[in-house]
Amino acid sequence: MQLDDLYREVIVDHYNRPRNFGRPEKWDIMVEGKNPVCGDEIVIYLTVKDDVVSECRFEGKGCTISIASASVMTESLIGKSLGEIRLVLSDFNRLLRGEVCQRCEQYSDAIAFQGVTKFPVRVKCALLAWKTLEGAIPDSGTHQA
């Protein structure tokens, strides 16, 4: 286990230069998420055209992992249909549970978060944006015991 597994260059890069950051002029779906334990907050804005995400932006405060993960998420959602989003969501959840996920290679830099599984306490950070989005896509069917 290396600290670099957590702070992959690409993650730190997304943290320092978050993509799709900042509130857009208009949007179709807005959803807020918080982690009470660390005070992290995130707001996600989705614009949907013909059932396809045309724009996805976010703003918020958080640690390296939660911000980078939100940044990666926005990139991997743009151009996807709502049905596909559900798949991406469940794939990312699986990745963070340490399961094999070949498709994840296709989602922006999502695969970089594989190393986070070695830091169980940080998994929550990596999932903040994704869990938040999940709340806005009611049928996304990822279950938790």
Added chain:
Amino acid sequence: MQLDDLYREVIVDHYNRPRNFGRPEKWDIMVEGKNPVCGDEIVIYLTVKDDVVSECRFEGKGCTISIASASVMTESLIGKSLGEIRLVLSDFNRLLRGEVCQRCEQYSDAIAFQGVTKFPVRVKCALLAWKTLEGAIPDSGTHQA
């Protein structure tokens, strides 16, 4: 430590043939005591003439130690003034705390209860009658932390 320290012959004798047992025709002071843990119950009856205990009887249900101790108590109180009773009470308490008590030799068979100190859980049994009486003699000043 021997079981005989607890069940001295004289104690078992008092249990089998308790002295001053049974309710008298009349009395001046009556006081009831119970031990909720073991269900033991005791009632003590005192007759006082000119500040001196002329009669002391008891009735109740209990284990060998509590019954024998009540029996011994009645014997050691008869003929004593209320002031002397306080002394007897505190002496018996001291005996059961394992302290030296030379006067105790004078109180009927009280000294036989010395062995009970080796059985801390039975000390309560030995004290039931005495504590009960203490409640009826308000100024008896034995303190407990």
Added chain:
Amino acid sequence: MALDPRQIKADFPIFAAQVRNGRELVYLDNGATTQKPRVVIDAERDFYSSEYGTVHRGIYHLSAMATGLYEAARETVADFVNARLTKEIIFTRGATDSINLVARTFGDRFIGKGDEIILSEFEHHSNMVPWLMLQERTGARLVYVRSTPDWRLDMTDLRSKLSSRTKLVAITGMSNVLGTINDIDMICQLAHEHSARVLVDGAQLVPHFGFDVRATDCDFLAFSSHKMLGPTGVGVLYLKEEIGAAVPPYLGGGDMIEYVRYDGFTTNELPYKFEAGTPNIAGVIAFAKAIEYLQGLGIENIIAHEREVTEYALDRLLSLEGIEIYGPKTPDKRGALFSFNYKDIHSHDVASILDFANIAVRAGHHCAQPLMQRLGVNSTARASFYVYNQKEEIDILRESLKQCERFLKHAVG
């Protein structure tokens, strides 16, 4: 596979430590608390010695490890009682604490004036006093189901007492005085027909027979670690998710909240909502080891052993002249726990004298004073068995009981 108590005993350091006057310890107060196997003792020691940290909050290694072990213990318990969801398992201080939790949350929210709580006549004080206190707070009424002459729950009486007023049936799985095992499946079914919830006091039952919360469909199950080879200071409350979500919190403090403001707060999700403050981390982790040890023996084998001991004990003890046994005289639906009085020797004297033969039995009211009155006694002695007890120990008990009398007789001279 039959248990081998001799071999099991070797796992429990106390038996080697407590040989007195050449006599091995015959520990028959398992109804009160059980001894601990080496794996449990070592689990606590190892945790403190090499991986101790707090749970749920720390980012650092030790805390992450402790959290992992603590939450794995919750899964072990969930699995053991077959809970649908891990978050339906709340760690408490003990069965008493678990029952009080239900009284303060479910009780205060859903049981009001005129509502009824049904109990048996043979509940432990821990499953009576919280309801008596609720009665004082809310004006709810306690209703007691009669016992049959054989000291079983009178199911006809239960049926007749269940009504739309019944909000809860709070009942012991197994009596800690009589050994009686209640028909929880049937009780749940009957209660649910009246939309009443069922709390099972599993303190005695669970250690000896296991429990399946889904098969019985009970709503609450309370039990204690220390009565099933685990450490002191740990208990479990299983409660159905839907209820946990609907009731107010129990204790206030760290971990049970989501957000706190100076003027209010919101509660955390299950199970944390009911676990305020730093939990008994080491205790919980070691408790999981106790469960694994029991699972290693095999619950089926434990049940078979319990049956065998029960049959033998009933046979050997009932045939002893002068003994009175309180509780069912047949081994069906009955645990290996026997309350008795011998001749007219006070139970305290019996216990003291047996102690001299290094036999540990309980004497007193067993936290069931009202039942003592029903039984017409002030106190009883009680011998209760577990996985490390051998049938031979019943013979030792029998012989030593006879000595009691001889001893007290002899002393008279």
Added chain:
Amino acid sequence: MALDPRQIKADFPIFAAQVRNGRELVYLDNGATTQKPRVVIDAERDFYSSEYGTVHRGIYHLSAMATGLYEAARETVADFVNARLTKEIIFTRGATDSINLVARTFGDRFIGKGDEIILSEFEHHSNMVPWLMLQERTGARLVYVRSTPDWRLDMTDLRSKLSSRTKLVAITGMSNVLGTINDIDMICQLAHEHSARVLVDGAQLVPHFGFDVRATDCDFLAFSSHKMLGPTGVGVLYLKEEIGAAVPPYLGGGDMIEYVRYDGFTTNELPYKFEAGTPNIAGVIAFAKAIEYLQGLGIENIIAHEREVTEYALDRLLSLEGIEIYGPKTPDKRGALFSFNYKDIHSHDVASILDFANIAVRAGHHCAQPLMQRLGVNSTARASFYVYNQKEEIDILRESLKQCERFLKHAVG
């Protein structure tokens, strides 16, 4: 005599076990929980291995011994906090449980609608939520005393807020975020002038400075074993006898009763009235060993060590560029506990990166969310010290903090 942390460390097995990448464990989360010395670990193991039994009820040898040890532990605690009577010491599950006990007994009996409870702005959730819950139950009001710019309690504000409506001042002895130590003597004096009771949350203060309940004349004192070298799952509530006798019981169950009937009950005397169910026997017994260990080091020496560490840490940390420390910047009336943020690195990242240097610090809101808002931050990192911490560890912390930044910078490329 000055403490020798190197030597003390040798008493704590974890430090030998947790060497990672050649680096010794620098454990700086003592505010959350402390590590355990061998004497404490062994006390639990030995108790379970050779003398385990239940307390208060058993006639037999093991139970008598366990009861003796358990009650001796109570005396150790009574002596440690200088209680007038041993029975003023109640064993609970932890500080959180202790405070909830007061809220449910004293609170429910004596604090009604319109009555006021005074708190500081920097209470732990455990000393806020129970009162917020009481507010919901009874309509009592919570009143917060302002802090000075230096993050101390504003005594003038306290004076102005005390009134005949004040029923309780519930205040921390030492803040678990700011390190601030309150002037409990003065607070008790002022509160008592208004006939208000004082509850001291001693979770942080007691382990580091000891406490004298008679000298301060406080009415309640709550603290936890696990924050002072003892096992998890044990806490203490000291409460004045006159209060204990006047309030209703807390949990219902075994041991806390005198008599139980099917339709009512009477409570046992102090301290048992508040100890329902089988207690954490092994935990309590081992906790006494922890206190004895601390007494062996000498409370005066611990205080001196705390002072030395505080001075050095303030000096070394305040001089680090980019650090912000929350709490008093001077060592008087302040514990060796430092919340901080470094540059604009999130506290979670700080904690993760420090963890790689085998330094354990806390990150988050430290169960004081409202205070975080007052401080204008989402979270902080926190380094908290104890008897086994050396001044050198402050230097290690300082150097490693600098690495954080370099690490995250470097990674950007």
